[in-house]
Structure formats: C-alpha cells, structure tokens
Amino acid sequence: MNAQKRRKPTQIDIARLAGVSQSTVSLVLNEDPARSQIPAATRQRVTDAIRELGYTANPAARSLKGGRNHLLGLYTFETVFPLDQRDFYYPFLLGVEEEAAERGYDLVLFTSAGSDGRSIYAGGVNRLGVADGCVLLGRHIRRDDLERLVGEDFPVVFIGRRGVEELSFVAADYAAATREVVLKLAGLGHRDLLYLAAPEDSEPSQDRAEGYRQGLAETGLAHDERVVEPGEITADRLTEWLAGGVTAIVVEPTEDDRVAVALQEAAGRARIDIPGDLSVVLLGDPPSWSASPRDWTGFSIPRTEMARAAVEMLIDLLEDRPARRTLFLPCPPVEGDSVAPPRATGGDRPW
Amino acid sequence: MNAQKRRKPTQIDIARLAGVSQSTVSLVLNEDPARSQIPAATRQRVTDAIRELGYTANPAARSLKGGRNHLLGLYTFETVFPLDQRDFYYPFLLGVEEEAAERGYDLVLFTSAGSDGRSIYAGGVNRLGVADGCVLLGRHIRRDDLERLVGEDFPVVFIGRRGVEELSFVAADYAAATREVVLKLAGLGHRDLLYLAAPEDSEPSQDRAEGYRQGLAETGLAHDERVVEPGEITADRLTEWLAGGVTAIVVEPTEDDRVAVALQEAAGRARIDIPGDLSVVLLGDPPSWSASPRDWTGFSIPRTEMARAAVEMLIDLLEDRPARRTLFLPCPPVEGDSVAPPRATGGDRPW
DNA sequence: AGCAATTCTTAAAACGTATTAAGCGCTACT
DNA sequence: AGTAGCGCTTAATACGTTTTAAGAATTGCT
Numbered sequence A, B: 001m002n003a004q005k006r007r008k009p010t011q012i013d014i015a016r017l018a019g020v021s022q023s024t025v026s027l028v029l030n031e032d033p034a035r036s037q038i039p040a041a042t043r044q045r046v047t048d049a050i051r052e053l054g055y056t057a058n059p060a061a062r063s064l065k066g067g068r069n070h071l072l073g074l075y076t077f078e079t080v081f082p083l084d085q086r087d088f089y090y091p092f093l094l095g096v097e098e099e100a101a102e103r104g105y106d107l108v109l110f111t112s113a114g115s116d117g118r119s120i121y122a123g124g125v126n127r128l129g130v131a132d133g134c135v136l137l138g139r140h141i142r143r144d145d146l147e148r149l150v151g152e153d154f155p156v157v158f159i160g161r162r163g164v165e166e167l168s169f170v171a172a173d174y175a176a177a178t179r180e181v182v183l184k185l186a187g188l189g190h191r192d193l194l195y196l197a198a199p200e201d202s203e204p205s206q207d208r209a210e211g212y213r214q215g216l217a218e219t220g221l222a223h224d225e226r227v228v229e230p231g232e233i234t235a236d237r238l239t240e241w242l243a244g245g246v247t248a249i250v251v252e253p254t255e256d257d258r259v260a261v262a263l264q265e266a267a268g269r270a271r272i273d274i275p276g277d278l279s280v281v282l283l284g285d286p287p288s289w290s291a292s293p294r295d296w297t298g299f300s301i302p303r304t305e306m307a308r309a310a311v312e313m314l315i316d317l318l319e320d321r322p323a324r325r326t327l328f329l330p331c332p333p334v335e336g337d338s339v340a341p342p343r344a345t346g347g348d349r350p351w
Numbered sequence C: 001a002g003c004a005a006t007t008c009t010t011a012a013a014a015c016g017t018a019t020t021a022a023g024c025g026c027t028a029c030t
Numbered sequence D: 001a002g003t004a005g006c007g008c009t010t011a012a013t014a015c016g017t018t019t020t021a022a023g024a025a026t027t028g029c030t
Helices: A011-018 A022-030 A040-053 A059-066 A083-103 A143-151 A174-188 A203-219 A235-243 A258-269 A303-318 B011-018 B022-030 B040-053 B059-064 B083-103 B143-151 B174-188 B203-219 B235-243 B258-269 B303-318
Strands: A071-076 A106-109 A133-137 A156-159 A168-172 A192-197 A222-227 A248-251 A279-282 A297-299 A326-329 B071-076 B106-109 B133-137 B156-159 B168-172 B192-197 B222-227 B248-251 B279-282 B297-299 B326-329
Touching: A011 A022, A011 A040, A022 A040, A059 B059, A071 A083, A071 A303, A083 A106, A083 A133, A083 A303, A133 A303, A143 A156, A156 A303, A168 A174, A168 A203, A168 A303, A174 A203, A174 A248, A174 A279, A174 A297, A192 A203, A203 A222, A235 A258, A248 A258, A258 A279, A303 A326, B011 B022, B011 B040, B022 B040, B071 B083, B071 B303, B083 B106, B083 B133, B083 B303, B133 B303, B143 B156, B156 B303, B168 B174, B168 B203, B168 B303, B174 B203, B174 B248, B174 B279, B174 B297, B192 B203, B203 B222, B235 B258, B248 B258, B258 B279, B303 B326
Parallel strands: A071 A106, A071 A133, A133 A156, A156 A168, A168 A326, A192 A222, A192 A248, A248 A279, A279 A297, B071 B106, B071 B133, B133 B156, B156 B168, B168 B326, B192 B222, B192 B248, B248 B279, B279 B297
Antiparallel strands: A106 B106
C-alpha cells in the first residue's frame, strides 16, 4: 500500500525498542548460545523486538566487518552460458554450484566484460576483487591476465591445467589416461598406432601427447604422429594408412567433434570397418549433442568433479587450510564399441 | 612463495602510495569524468597507484554506504543448474546473463541455500542484500518469502507472473496466446473443444484458462474443461470424447511433456489420426529433449526475452528510472502439424 | 561494613567507502 | 593591499555491524 521507501530496521532500532544498547542486540544475535553472557530476560526482550520490527541483519555491514563476504567468483573467458557449448560448460557450472552451495558460499558470475574482449582488468581495475576468491575457466584464456592475477596473489584456481607459474589448478589427468589407452591397445595386440592431434597447441593437447609418448616408450610400439585438419581425413588417406600397417588410431577430440565425425565418414566410404579393420580411440568424450551414433571407446573427462575439486581447493586456500595447489583427477575409461584386436594377429603376443 | 595472508589494498593504501588523501582516491573513482574537479596529474598518480596495488573497491563497504555495487542477484527457488531441467532454465539464464553483461552488471547466484529448504531468509537474514536487486525465478516458490521481500521493499523482479501483491514481474502473455489459439480453431471450423489442464493450479495455468474462457466467450463455442492426469488419457476415453463431438483438444504442457506424449500414444492406439480426426494444440513448447517426434501446433514461450526484460526492469528500478512494474510478453505462435479443419465441415462457416 | 569476585551491560573502535563542508593557496579584481 | 573568487584537496562523518575492553551493578565473603 504505502509505497514510501521505508528504511530497514537496524540493530539500533531494536535496541531502542528493547531498552538496551546496540551492542547487546548484536551479542544476542551472535553469541554462542551454549555459554551465554546474557540473561534470559534480556534476550527475550531483544528477540521480541526483533520479531516485532521484522529486523534482518544487513549483510554488507556484516561482511565489511568480517573481511570475508562468502562470495566466490566464477570467471569464464568466454560467455558463461553459451548456447552452442552448453554441454561443455554445464557440467562445470553444475560442479561449481554444488560445491559452493555445500560450503555455504554464494557465486558471483563476472559477466560485465563486454567491450574489452573479456579482460579481467577492465579499466585497470581487477573486477574479481568483489569475491573472496575466484574459479577460472575457459578455453581461450588471456595469459597476461592470468599472470597478473597470480602476481597480485589474488586467490584463484583454474579448472584445467594452464602453464602459468604459481597458478593453482585442478585438471584432468590426460597423460595418465592416454598412457592407459596405449597400454590397452598394445595388450590387445596392436603394434602400429597413428596419433591424430588437433592443430591447436593447448596444455591438454600437450598432456595427451606426453601420455602417448610414455605409453609408446613403455610398450616399444611403432607410431606415427601427425597434426590433422578434419578436411584432410579422406577415404584414400585412411586406406593408405592401413596399408602402411596401422591397426589403431588414437584421436584427440575437438570442441565440435569434427575429427571423429570425419573419420567415421571416411571409414564408411573406404569400406573400412570399425573396429573390425581399424580400432579407434577418442581421448575424451564427444559432446552429447554429437550427431555421431558411434559409441567411441576412450575415456571421459570428469568435469563436474574437477569443478567441485577446484572450489574445494579455493575455499581451503581462503580459509587458511593447508591445500595442495595442483591436482590431477583420473579420467574414467569408456568402454565403447570402436576397439577390437587387430585382424592379422590372434590377439595376444603373437611372437 | 610467500603464503602470508595479504590484506586486500584499500583506498587508504592507494592514498598513501599516491601521496593524497583517501577522499581524493574516492573522488577519482567516482567523479563524473565530464566536469572533473581533479587535475590530470593527480588523477594519474592515483590511477597508477591503483594499478600498481591491484586495488578493487570493496563491494560491502560500497553498498553499506548506500552506493550501488553493480551486482544483480539471481535467485532460483530450485537449484540453479539442474541437470534434468536445463532446457527449462537455460534460456532464462542466457537472457539474464546477456542483459546484465550489456548493462555492466555482474551476477550473484545465491546457491548457499543448504539446509533450510532454499529459503531467502537464512537465519532470519535476507541473504539477497549483497546485491543491489534481484531477479527471481522458479516453479515452486515460497510465497511467504516473496511477501516478506516485497514488504521490505527490496528491489525484485520475478520472471513469470506470481500473484503476490506489489510484486514486479515479467511474464509470458499466456492469456492472449491461448485466446488466439481458440480464435484460430474456431476460424478453422471447430465447434466443440476440449481443454486438458494440468492438475496444478499455478498462475500460468490460471492465465491460460482465462484466455481460453475469453476465446470461447468471443466465439460462442461449446467446450469441456477438465483436469487430467496423464494416466487417465486412454484410447477409450479419447474415442468417447470424439464420439461426443469434440474435434479439437487444447492441452496445457507440463514440465515433462507427459500429457502430450500420453495423448499421442492413446491416439495411436485408438487409430485416431492427428490432425485428420482430431486437432491438438499445445499451450507452450515442449522441452527440446522431448521424445515426441510430433511437431505440435501451439505457441512458444519467449524465455530469453522474458529474462532480458526482467533484468532491464530491475535495473530501471535500481537506477530510479521510471519503469512499469508488470509486463506481459507475447508468445510467438508455432505452426506445427497437429491442427487441421475438422473432418465433418468443409472448413469455413458452414451455416 | 568493606572489599573482591562475579554478572551483566555498554562505550568505543574498527571495517572501507561516499559525500559534504571546510580549508588551503592562488589569482584577479577593486 | 585587501578581498572575493576559484581550483584543488582534505578532514570529518555516516553507513550497520562485530568485538573488546572497561564500566556498572550485583553478589558473596570475611
């Protein structure tokens, strides 16, 4: 009814009504109810007044005093809710939300980037500072921003490994998972592998490549590594590779599943059966909207767990609990239908 | 290296470094750049110091003072990122993010609900207060919370109509869209409609029902309104309805598309052709993950636009610009394949 | 009664910012 | 030379809370 802007009641209003001082009101609200300093009678008057005026504490004032405001930042170098990539981001968001909720933190989404190419430092001001700390996420990061952030030692945890000195992160253990893949192929009898890498050189790519090399070294397999554009994967090319002795291909996934799809198509056109004639492993999981009907063998990226762990690490940092600054999470293997023993050999150690 | 907890720099730190007073720092930060009081030299020293220390305004202190902190709350009565309902929420989130970003606001996601059933008032404290204002969203709201919020006149806009006195909202104009549907069916020659309502009594349901009644009143059609559980829609029932003269069914959508799917199945079993024997209109759009291959005729809910408009309204409120407090957005019609003229009549005005 | 111990209550000082009125050193008039 | 005016800077205050140290009131003891 009355639309006048009514000031919210403060502790002083309560104090006046209850006939005590403002400090007493605060004490009633904050004391440990176990061994209380305040007699029941006084407490009663205060709580009555609180009820009568509908008082609620001003969170700004409260957090101003305490230094912490229980806000966790979430900064993405791309849009937070991108329609075309929701499958990529959603599990991360989910994990961040869940863990933050459990720990009693609210989330600040830094969306106000806009004009300046989504820099953290808009007008020389670190906007992240409104939160106690921040979880970072994104494919196309700005390294300068990251370095500056770390320099200021603003508490930050990146989801995914990023090669920035002193930067805390939680990442998927691509190296170990890829190594496992190689061991598994070797165990099935494959002796000649082909590694198809995406043309970008990101940290995840490096980790996978490293794991691949490790696996090869341990098994003493032959290999052929090459960087491939999806357009280059033709039926002819594929046939050529097989003729060269290759029995399994290890594929790095791309954002949009193009390479895997191209491979699938080329194989169809060349009348190559997967996994009969050729085993294929995908180093990660394709987006769920993928058109590919194929259930690729490989491993999955524990996105939600990564996000939760990142939040956990950040909060530990904030609350001065001892915390490791880097963490690798295992990638659960995915048993699909694209891997089998090679045609020629029976299966196990044919020599 | 040094893990010591370093206090975040304040204006006083800046002031010391720049050799000015704290007030000057504040002025540099807040003045209207047009007619500035502060000479370029001083301003330069201050901004240099800001950059050097990585200063960021403390939002708590700022909003305590009465200023704005350019934080917009987003409160959902359910989990913010629910996996099973991402199609429902995503367009809203998208709209909120886009509009907030354009207006230079960051977003606060209130996730720290926890134990008390996602109440806004945790321990009697209105947690929304950290933000300047808040956009609300959710199917299963807590009316008491809403009323209390409005009572405190904390700036709030709900996405969707909610029957709470003085509550601002942006909603889809279900009434108008439903009325249109009835007019359209009447225009095609339908004279006997059946209205299948979901068993819940939410505001959107009320609006649709109202529009339906209006449409009927304007066209003078016969109708049969009933609340139906999906299980009740059987082939027999359907046959019975048709025998009674019904040529078109108007269906209220549910969260999970159950009613529409049940209808489809029952029609199949009763050998009733849609739209040949029976026209069906869906009052809203089914989730995109819907199994139903059917392209229902009806209208779609402008979720992203609703969200954007809600943010716009909220910011107008915050910045003391005149703003309407309720807004209905039109629902664009969807021309599907489930509506046709009734069998019996040729099509237009048979009398 | 006198004094110490205990119980209750409060004044006061932060926390970091925005804002206002006043202060300072100038210049430009009269 | 005196003073009004201007340009720049700052001291002071308020915002609502938590927290601490000290004050007041009451009790207990000799």
